[in-house]
Amino acid sequence: MPTPTNASPTAVIVLAAGQGTRMKSDLPKVLHSVAGRTLVSHVLAATAPLSAEHTVVVVGHGRELVEAELASQWPKATTAVQSEQLGTGHAVSVALATLPEALSGSVLVLAGDTPLLTTVDLANLSQAHAGASATILTAHLENAFGYGRIVRDSDSTVNSIVEERDASDEQRALTEVNSGVYMFDLGLLRNALGKIGSSNDQGEQYLTDVISILRSEGHTVRAVETHESHILGVNDRRQLAVAGAVLRDRINDAWMLSGVTFVDPATSWIDSTVTIERDAVILPNVLLTGSTSVASRATIGPDCSLHDTTIAAGATVIRTTANGAVIGTDSSVGPYTYLRPGTVLGTGARAGGFVEMKNAHLGDGAKVPHLSYVGDATIGEGTNIGAATVFVNYDGVAKHETVIGKHVRIGSDTMLVAPVTVGDGAYTAAGSVITDSVPAGAMAVARARQRNILDWVVRRRPGSKSAQAAMADSTHTNSSGEGA
Ligand code: UD1
Ligand code: CA
Secondary structure (H helix, E strand, O other), rough: OOOOOOOHHHHHHEEEOOOHHOOOOOOOOOHHHHHOEEHHHHHHHHHHHHOOEEEEEEEEEEEHHHHHHHHHHOOOOOOEOOOEEEEEEHHHHHHOOOOOOOOOOOOEEEEOOOOOOOOOHHHHHHHHHHHEEHHHHHHHEEOOOOOOOEEEEOOOOEEEOOEEEEEEOHHHHOOOEEEEEEEEHHHHHHHHHHOOOOOOOOOOOOHHHHHHHHHOOOOOOEEEOOOOHHHOOOOOOOHHHHHHHHHHHHHHHHHHHOOOEOOOOHHEEEEOOOOOOOEEOOOEEEEEEEOOEEEEOOOOOOEEEOOOOEEEOOOOOOOEEEEEEEEEEOOOOOEEEEEEEOOOOOOOOOEOOOOHHHHEEEEEOOEEEEEEEEEEEEEEOEEEEEEOOOOEEEEEOOEEEEOOOOOOOOOOOOOOEOEEEEEEOEEEEEOOOEEEEOOOOOOEEEOOOOOOOOOOHHOOOOOOOOHHHHOOOOOOEEEOEEEE
């Protein structure tokens, strides 16, 4: 991150009052998310390292929702309400009216729907601005349609910005466009905004008109160019997907350069809020979201969705869905495993295939290898839970706890009816329904004794393939105990 310099803006103004009609959404446009953050949060994350004294977000459409997002993510940002969207120039005037009149220095103006801008772009713009009245961030586009064009004089100084719909054919042929990101001298901006009109095709107060006003007053206007992919504004859901893919590549590239292996970066979707340590390996089709963190040497994938989950060093997680889980050092999870909030796996623990866990602590080296539900439980170190065990934690009204000691062997298909406790070193017999606590070292057997009704098949299913097979078996005995 570049360190703030005296070229840093005094204030940042983010324009976010528009509806975003083309999104066809009930949600204000700037609250749509890519890479785990709303569009407006991406913009504020890019401006934050500039450490401006004031950050003002202009809100209008869906303002309560936008204000709620700002209050939770960017509590230091203030808002200015633009109740009627009279144009970008008007929006900036509304924002400036909320700032102290005596404030001087420079102001960074940008839109809330440009999630691909980087702090480096803004720092470069800020640096280049020193001594100018206005500096515009521009880019050369192959298809400039819809953008304002940068019109330069014969000596290549910036003359003005002309909107697509107001441009002449000659101006439309220009490929350098206005990104909608600018630095202005605060006093000169206030003065120029007082002079803009609305005599254009849309009848709006255009912020872009400030440029020709400043030039006509003899002030210096500069332009700084950045890469095309940094200035994309999201107007519809196709552009939202494009922005998401650009961010995915950027995020994955950064992790690869920091020492993380990605087998297929195109199918690895890592939120900007996730952290990964070096020598972790990300296999295809992995979605890591929220506050998920992956430690060194862990292997994730293929086919995982992990949200707010902590994965310790050396763990292996295959085909797993997890939310709010903690996966211990060198532990192993999957395939087809579902870890819900409050799941904690100790060092070297295992949650195997078709296992669901919720609010459950699995001790160091303990294992739930197959086909089990573990809810509201504490399981001691070295304990093995047999296949198809169910922690019966719900009586239809309330949830109850199960506590299992160290080095316990729970037999396959045990029902542990909570609340219940199994002492250290105890065993349960396969197929038991455990309703009472089991003392340390005991073997609990809780099932009916087996009864064989001899010759039942031959008598009750005569002539069937089963009956024929039974008759042909030399060990077959009839009900009187005689051989066949
Ligand atoms: C604007 C620029 C154009 C530039 C383009 C870059 C103007 C007149 N044109 O055009 O030169 O190439 O951005 O993307 O500025 N907004 C408000 N209040 C308003 C009007 C707009 O808050 O009254 C907000 C919108 O929500 C949006 C931003 O300002 O976030 C830009 O407005 P928009 O109408 O999308 O401008 P463009 O036509 O894209
Ligand atoms: Ca726009």
